[in-house]
Amino acid sequence: MNRRTFLATPAVAAAAATEAVAANDKIGVALIGCGGMGRSDLADFQKQPEVEIRALCDVYRPNAETAAKMLTGKADLYNDYRRILERKDVDAVVVATPDHWHPLIAIQACEAGKDVYVEKPISHNVREGRLMVEAARRHKRVMQVGIQQRSGAHFQRAVAAVKEGRIGKVHFAQCWNHGFSASNKGMGHPEDAPVPEGLDWDLWLGPAPKIPYNPARRNFRAFWDYAGGELTNWCVHLIDIVHWALEVDTPLTVTSSGGKWFYDDCRDCADTQEVIWEYPGNLLVRYSTLVHNSFGPNGHPGNKSFGSYGIMLQGTKGTLFIDRAGYEIIPQMEMHSEKVTQGSREAYDDLNGLGQFFTGLTMAERATTSFQHQPHVRNFVDCLKSREKPVGDIEIGHHSTATCLIGNIALRTGEKLQWDGAKEQFKNSAKANEMLRREYRKPWTLAGL
Ligand SMILES: NC(=O)c1ccc[n+]([C@@H]2O[C@H](COP(=O)([O-])OP(=O)(O)OC[C@H]3O[C@@H](n4cnc5c(N)ncnc54)[C@H](O)[C@@H]3O)[C@@H](O)[C@H]2O)c1
Missing domain, CATH: 3.40.50.720 (NAD(P)-binding Rossmann-like Domain)
Structure with missing residues (x-):
């Protein structure tokens, strides 16, 4: 047609x-x-x-x-x-x-x-x-x-708990997507091919560079011309919760390491990557993506479809772990000692030592999933x-997206970048600043780019 x-x-x-x-x-x-x-x-x-x-x-x-x-x-x-x-x-x-x-x-x-x-x-x-x-x-x-x-009731409840101070002051947040792929073949190295029936390839490419049709390209997430790998895919959702719960939206610095280390295929974007952002308020946030091992920092290997993923906020009173399936607030335990007699001190039948006990600094709490997409619509x-x-x-979505986009710029430049959130520019790298925009392929234009 x-x-x-x-x-x-x-x-x-x-x-x-x-x-x-x-x-x-x-x-x-x-x-x-x-x-x-x-x-x-x-x-x-x-x-x-x-x-x-x-x-x-x-x-x-x-x-x-x-x-x-x-x-x-x-x-x-x-x-x-x-x-x-x-x-x-x-x-x-x-x-x-x-x-x-x-x-x-x-x-x-x-x-x-x-x-x-x-x-x-x-x-x-x-x-x-x-x-x-x-x-x-x-x-x-x-x-x-x-x-x-943002529209899921269990996300709203967990974020409210963090804002009420339930886990104390958070200095460290981590989010991750750890998946398991049994093969490193990925999408392979397919040859350029005739454009399939029913596909307008030129309109698919749009403002991106003109190239011959290649079936791998439709896995757009794997190519810099169209996207930015898992960091701009899943991490946008995850960092969005960090921003919302901790009332930040603009990092001060960003660094990233990793690369295409597992797959032997034609992708551009990293399959193994870590990003670290520093935020105002002495907050360190890290994101990691893996494809060779699905074990997560929360100690779970994850489920079949998503692997292990989620967000963990570590505060002075407790830790929140949350994903789409639910959340858990795990109290920080504090050790106390009480006086013991000489006699009982000698009777060491407890590994912690007699007279020592632990209390949680916050209430434990656990919730299961809630609808997210339908209430969002x-x-x-x-x-x-x-x-x-x-x-x-859109302003919220812009901050969550931009935070991930600058992570890939840090990966590609190999620099520790200082971010000026007001100007939306880097303070210390002309090379990185060039990557904040791109030329549109004619006839497509975007005023102000
Ligand atoms: N909110 C979420 O949880 C969530 C989940 C998955 C995907 N997404 C996002 O949704 C978007 C699409 O992802 P997907 O997984 O559905 O990809 P997909 O490849 O399955 O679908 C994209 C569709 O857009 C079509 N397309 C390309 N250029 C077009 C154009 N100019 N006009 C009209 N159609 C065009 C393609 O032919 C294709 O059918 C991505 O940005 C992705 O990040 C969001």
Whole structure:
């Protein structure tokens, strides 16, 4: 199918929507990027009674068609998102493309008067992220980022406990993704190949450099041109909780080590990496990603799908471990001694010594999982009406994304970088500053980049 016939093809329709909401209350939503996460977003947007999915867009026709099969109503299919932005009946767009497309689509959507739900990481580089914040504010648009853990009740409760001082003053936080891959072959070294039927490769590449089609490239997370490995994928979610709980969002310094040490394949990005950030308030934060061993710093090997991952905040009174499955507050134990007689001192039948005992400095607490994604979508829909900032507002998502992006700049320069959060520039490296933005491939342009 050529590109022209792909534009504005009448939709696949399923059963009519049955929600009893007045027609003029309906909110027209379009999904741009109908891959794995786009379809997860679609599922929860469809559950909102006010929402009507009016358009689906993907540069790969089979993915748009797969999403269309999920529809409970009617929508038109597109391969060029700009046709969606022209539609008056689309109030909001969901941007679930690979990362390198998020900024341009989100900013143009703001300019077209649409509200935006954009997946994390919000951008491919730091400067783009700032431009997204500015566009949302300039055009008075609601822009929610897909950092859905903020909408999970158990995340909210754990963060409240930290803010209440339950684990004391936190000087060290760690987060990690440790996975296990039985083979180091990864995605291999495939040859360039003819563009598959139904894929608009030029539009997939968009502002990224033009290259021949290669199937490995669609694993976009593994290539610097489109993303930044696990650090800009999972770590955005994890660092976001550190920022939220500890009321920080801008590190002072960043260093990183590691590289492509396990996989023998064509990826660019690190598979084994550690990042260390220093934050105001004497806070040290570290992130690690592994693919050869799934054991985590919390002492668990993790589950099958995600390996071991999570966030651990270590405070003067206790430790919080949290992931999507629940959380645990583990008290810091303090040792006490009481006076013992000479006789009892000689009767050493206790390894700690007689008269010694331990008390916890805080209450233990444990919780299981809560819904995160569905309430996050609900919060966005509520904000479309109230015009309030959503819980994952673009400024928040920008800080969580930028923190990860500068980690990769530290890895690639090999420098300990000092970050000027107000200027969003490094204080000590011209080389690193060059990596805060990039040239767009013509004809794509982004004003202010
Ligand atoms: N919030 C979360 O928990 C979460 C989870 C997974 C992925 N994500 C994010 O969602 C985004 C998509 O990830 P994915 O796993 O679904 O990837 P994917 O490759 O499965 O899907 C991306 C889709 O976008 C399409 N696409 C590419 N360029 C496009 C364009 N210009 N216009 C329209 N469609 C285009 C691709 O053809 C593909 O179908 C990423 O940014 C990722 O970080 C978020």
